[in-house]
Amino acid sequence: MASTLKVFYQNAFHHLKTTGSIAPSSRFLAQAMIKHVKHQGKPLCILEAGPGTGPFTKRIAALIDEQDHLDLCELNEQFVEYLKQMIQENPKLNRHKTQIEIHHKPVQELTGENRYDYIISGLPFNNFEPEQVREILDKYKRLLKPEGTLSFFEYAGIRPLKPFLTHGREKARVKAVDSILREFLGQYEKERIWVPWNLPPSIVHICRFQ
Ligand SMILES: C[S@@+](CC[C@H](N)C(=O)[O-])C[C@H]1O[C@@H](n2cnc3c(N)ncnc32)[C@H](O)[C@@H]1O
Structure with missing residues (x-):
C-alpha cells in the first residue's frame, strides 16, 4: 500500500x-471531531464527508459496533x-468492511433525509x-436526523485573516463564505474545540439543528 503522505501530497x-x-489531520483533531459520537442503545448511522487518506475514518472505525x-x-x-485498500489491509477497518460504504461523488449528490446520527465533515x-x-450546509441539514450532530473543522485564523491578504474577486468570495459560516454557526453551533496540535492549529465546530 502506498504511503499516506505520498498519496496525500500527490493529490493536495x-x-x-x-x-x-x-497535511493530513492529526490524531488530536480526529479525536475532537469524533468527541460526541456515542451509542444510545440503537445502531448508529454515520457519514464522513471528505475522508481523504482516512485520519478520521480510522478513529470512527475504532468506535463503531x-x-x-x-x-x-x-x-x-x-x-x-x-x-x-486501507479497508482491506487495516485490521481495525477490515473487521467492519461490510458496514462501510464508499460513495465516490460530491457530498451534494447524496440523497435522502434524516439518515445520519452523526456527520463528520472534513x-x-x-x-x-x-x-x-450554502448547498453543502443545506444538504447536511437534510441528511442529519433532527437530534443528530454535525462536526466540521477549519484552520484557526483563516477567516479573520484572509480578507486582509486577498483582493478583488477572491476577497469578495472569502467575505461571502465568512458571512455564511458566521450565520450558520450563530444559529447552530453548540461547542467549539480549539486544537493546537494540528498543522495548522484548527477549530472544530460542533453543531446541532435542534
Ligand atoms: C481538507 S481535506 C481533509 C481530508 C481528511 N479528512 C483529513 O482531515 O486529513 C478535504 C477532503 O474533502 C474532499 N472533498 C472536497 N470536496 C468534496 C465534496 N464536495 N464532496 C466530497 N468530498 C470532497 C477532498 O477530496 C479531500 O479529501
Missing part, C-alpha cells in the same frame, strides 16, 4: 481547492482507491464558492 498539489489542506453503518463520501478518485469550506458552502 493537484487538487488544491478541494483538498484544501497542507457491529450493527452500525459508516458512509464515506469522497470526491477524489485516488483517495477513494486508497481508502478501499470539507475545506474556506476554499469553496459561497453557493457551494
